[in-house]
Amino acid sequence: MTWVTLTALLSHWRCNRLQFFALVAGLALATALWSGVQAINAEARASYDAAAATLGEGQFDQLVPRSGDRIDQATYIALRRAGWQVSPVLEGRLRTNAGSVRLVGLEPLTAPGTIAPVGMSEDANLDDFLTRGVLFAAPDVADALGRTVAQRIITDPSIAPGVALTDIGVAQSLLDAEGRLSRLIVSPLQPMGLPPLEDIAPGLLRQPAQDAGADRLTDSFHLNLTAFGLLSFAVGIFIVHGTISLAFEQRRSMVRTLRALGVPLRTLIGLTVLELSLFALVAGGIGVALGYVIAAVLLPNVAATLQGLYGASVAGTLQLRPDWWLSGLAIAVLGTGLAASGALWAIARMPLLSSARPRAWAVASGVTARRLGALAVLLFLTGIGIAIWGQGLTLAFALLACLLIGAALILPLLLRSAVTLADRQARSAMWQWFWADTRQQVPGMSLALMALLLATAANVGVSTMVSSFRVTFVDFLDQRLAPELFIRIEDTAQSADLEAFLLTNASDVLPLLTVDTDVAGVPTELYGVRVGPTYRENWLFLDDTPDVWDRVEAGRAVVVSEQLARRAGLWTEDTVTLAPDLTLPIAAIVADYGNPLGQALIAEPLFRQLYPDVVPVSFGVRSDDPDRLRRTLTEEYGLPDAAITDQARIKAFSLEVFERTFTVTGALNVLTLAVAAFAILMSLLTLASIRVPQLAPAWALGLTRRRLGQLELLRAVVLALVTTVLAIPLGLMLAWVLLAYVNVEAFGWKLPIYLFPAHYAMLTVFALAAAALAALWPAIRLARTPPSDLLKVFANDR
């Protein structure tokens, strides 16, 4: 009997292939969305973690000479023989007939991690690199180099413009610097019991790794991806739920028939569970594969995003990681289980001889909508409670969940209310019927519409978040990277001399005096700055008072970073004690993304008064021709190349990266909308057959089938419109929670929120188009329903 029952259950799908397709496709798409986002996320994270310890040289501590710019190779050997795990680097300018090339010599055997060129494995083996001499050159200098040096040149686009990499020995001979090194990279893993650096190499200074802040920004980006993953999860669950509920709805009559024929309830439920698990696994598998494709298409962008912005290398190839394909399958199975449990409960409680009439009418009552609404209000109240009293990242995500689920649950009630409102305005009988019938449709379509709501809200939220992040970050870059070159020296004795040299060669020199101190109990970097046009024109504040820079210049006020202000509980016009006998009002708050320390800025004269012993070792330099100035500094003044940072290039690079982030976000947006549209299509298709008895009387009263089809299309668009309009404020709230709440909890700084109305308008159009497109086919089908089908309704009327 079991077998017969199973074939009977399965035969339903054979007769209703469309429903079967809807079930499998719905499950597969939901899984695909989740696993695609997860795949990108996991891959980016894993690659970043792997690379984090072994990135470019900036990630490592370095040993540099206290004075001069050369280290004796014997010092390197002495350090190694004392146990210090260091790797030598030699840098210098190599003249070619087309200008000079920055030549970097590395020692691949001792260099920590993979800082050797990417192309090495393919084009040259280590034997060549070590003993015969191979240069890896950026494309722009490869030709010129090829005419200058005897060694083999391999062009490698991953190398920074104007740079060539080679073995340390080759670099020494090309730069005519036998036995000399520029600096030593300190491996993060050192043996136990090392002798102090001063004992072995007193002439060297340990310079800490430079870009520690990058980690935090990367974390922030990952958090955004995680948030997107959660949203796609929510959308996926709603779609799965919708698909499964409809599948049960359609089979109620069959279940009753089987029960009436004597199939035990337990067998029936067991077989249904078996059938559904099978479907879930198969559809989940398809979904995971689909997600893989999505991720594979998007991953180059994600890889480029992380690599460009943070220097983290993300392998361009995707691996099938167990954690994401398993989680994808789990979503399919759990989602199915969650959705099916309610339906199975209903079957178990269904009176044996009750009418098998589809429950389309039964659920139409407003009671369900009101119950869901009450639940939603409860969730909103919880969310508000969390927002006011809660703390911590987990609760921040709980707040997000409350907001999203609550919004989804209250949607049917809001839709009903909107339709009722429209109904009251209706003048003609047809329109009254249209609105009444629309209200009737709300429960059947509510799951699909919830999916649309969440998809649209996610789009609004994530776009707002990413765009706000970009606007803020561009401002931040403009402000902090305004000087074209940034110079950092290690030898304080050189400071005055360098400043004098800079003053005659650059258009403006901005010495940066700094001490680490405690301000209001917060570890803070106190800066003395030379207030001038660079600060006045480029610095934007989160909050300020009139004449900020005039007051700072006169030594009557201080500018503090957001981190310092928040941690110390201060804001503008509050006073803060910077030194035992110096208390100043705060003139402005400035954003300082990614810095774990607080910052406070005062004028240079005041700083020199407070700390007469501190001399500047960092200089921002304005120049119309930074390249020429850089050459002058290295060639005439003899400054090591590593001491100069070209900020314009960093800025251009960062901006390019945000464009790529947008591409990824945009692609994921389109995808979520497509999935929501599919959900609408499927619910309309499955509702179509149930709805024939409801439409037949309208047709009998004189509405043409064509007109009915048009109304059907209109109905879908109207419902989608109301949903989308509701989605925009929800999306903005989502963005607000992410920027103002989650980010503060995670990183201690708040991102200002910017609105992009044109984008939202376009999104609304897209959502409507998606809904219309989804409704088009069901409407056409309706318009072509044979009159005989409609007549049959009356023939069978009970």
Add this chain to the structure above:
Amino acid sequence: MTVRALLLILWLPVQAAAQGFAGLGTDADGFAVPTPDPVFDFPKDHGAHPDYRIEWWYLTANLTGPDGTAYGVQWTLFRSALAPETREGWTDPQVWFAHAAVTTPDRHLVAERIARGGIGQAGVTVDPFEAWIDDWRMSGLDVEMLDLTARGTDFAYDLDLRATGPLVFHGNGGYSVKSAQGQASYYYSQPFYEVSGTLTLPSGDIPVTGAAWLDREWSSQPLADNQSGWDWFSLSFDKDDKLMGFLLRDDAGGVFSSATWIASDGTTTAYPDGAFRARALEWHEVAGRDVPVRWAVQMPDRGVDVTVTALNPDAWMALSIPYWEGPVIVQGSHAGRGYLEMTGYD
């Protein structure tokens, strides 16, 4: 580029060369190859032989702490040549790398170093004797009296070694055949070191005493192309006899074995393929693969029928070239201690 890639590069020419000829002959790349009936010249031969492709100074020690706990120590310096010559400075084609390990019954701590020749970061001098890479050092007036040090992020050791017996030569007077096709190496040992010193573990310093065994081997053609790995045993019995035996496994499941019986006075007897037998009794999963950690070892000619058990089955050398190496306990017809090295379990 990883060190593993480097080692692959170093390994490939060896494999390619091994396929090119059967048995003896001159290596196409200009490397010298071992020939039978060697005449050694000490102390010069304690030093490096740059015209051979590979060479090692391989020391293992079975030690005991004050509470009777057994420990194992490994110190190995490898030389691998990209070309059969030496040059001053960075262009020197000699690459050096080293492995160090401390094994306790429940921990196995390892570290590795890699360096270029020609710049003073690693090398071997013979008079006085010093083999070094970075701060890892095996040094003394000669190889009879050595000071041995190494350290990693979580361990260090400093041991004094004193030889109480003569050098012993494996195979035919130090010419050790490694396959039926005739691949061979020069191979001698100093298995008679008495050891005392200190291990530094995460839990603190431990004074130790025990015995150590130094293997010296160099060649240009270590394995035949169909050989996939080896199981190498150095066993010191309580009756003061010692046994060195190894199995070279081939892809088809066959083995080539070789052994040396070392009497307490240092006289040796070499045994050809087949005399030394070892059969895996128990496998253990380590680093995602199964490795035999208990062996039945037999050599009927000497009445040896023992069980060799790893002190710590997790003695996996998770380094650029991963392999298993650790102290073992010997029970059966003969009791004792020793070391086991196993490669090629992928």
